[in-house]
Amino acid sequence: MKPFSTIAIPHRDILEGRLTMDVFAADLWEVFKDRAPEEYQDPDIFFRKTYLTSGLKNLLDIAEKRLGGKGGDPIIQLQTPFGGGKTHSLIALYHKAKELGINLIVLSGDKFPAGKNEPTLWEEIERQLEGKIENLEGMVTPGGEKLRELLQRHQPLLLLLDEIHEYVAVKALGVKVGDSNLASQTIAFLQELTGVVKTLDKTILFVSPIKQSLPR
Incomplete structure (x- = not known):
């Protein structure tokens, strides 16, 4: 069997020992906020x-097909076997x-805060799309x-949700919403979101x- 390094030749940064640990830490939210290392922030460098x-x-083809109105699965749950690693795949889609x-x-979800004075996931979606929170405002899920x-209104539209379990099970669970809590409201919202996306x-x-x- 041939050595791995002769089949998949590492990039020069690795061979020359210039790749630091912060570059290994791919982070979708940092890319979205335009403050990631250039290896992830710059699309030309990233794909190179x-x-x-x-x-x-296959993931990129699925996305392009669906966004073009040519059918395909509306919801993809990312698993490592897709190839490239979960976060790396999300950054490629971004x-x-x-x-x-x-x-x-x-x-x-690991970067997004939860609290009475923090936007909910649905409020953040409206803020990202419209620049303001108006129609989806409130701690109770807005409905389908x-x-x-x-x-x-904003099609074609790509939604990338990462580490949502941490947000629901750790952060939102302790936020009271009437007789409920933000975790339960968020679970209901995610169900509404997946139902809407399918349509x-x-x-x-x-x-x-x-x-x-997940807690209820």
Whole structure:
């Protein structure tokens, strides 16, 4: 068997020992906020240094097809076997959407705060799309109709949801909303979101796995 290094030759940065640990830490939210290392922030550098596995190519093709109104699955749960790693795949999808001029939503549950004075996930979606929070304002999930009206106006639309389990199970659980809590409201919202996305022909949702043992 041939040595791995002769089949997949590492990039020069690795061979010359110039790759630091911060560059290994791919972070979708940092890319979205325009403050990631250039290896991830700059799409030309990112794709030049990224090995496009068949799985990653397939993800990009699925997204482009759906966003073009040509059918395909509306909701993709990202698993590592797709190829390229979960976060790396999300960043690739982010840059692809930018290249195509597609409307884009990015939510990273590990970076997103939860609290009475913090925007909910649905409020953040409206803020990212419209620059303000108005129709989806409030701690109670807004319902499918209002959400559908918003998303439909902004098609074609790519939604990237990462680390949502951490947001629900850790951060939102302790935030009271009447007799409920923000975790329960967020779970209801995610169900509404997936239902709405299925009805829109130029919208696709990529989401990292959400554990089944979420609190109610």
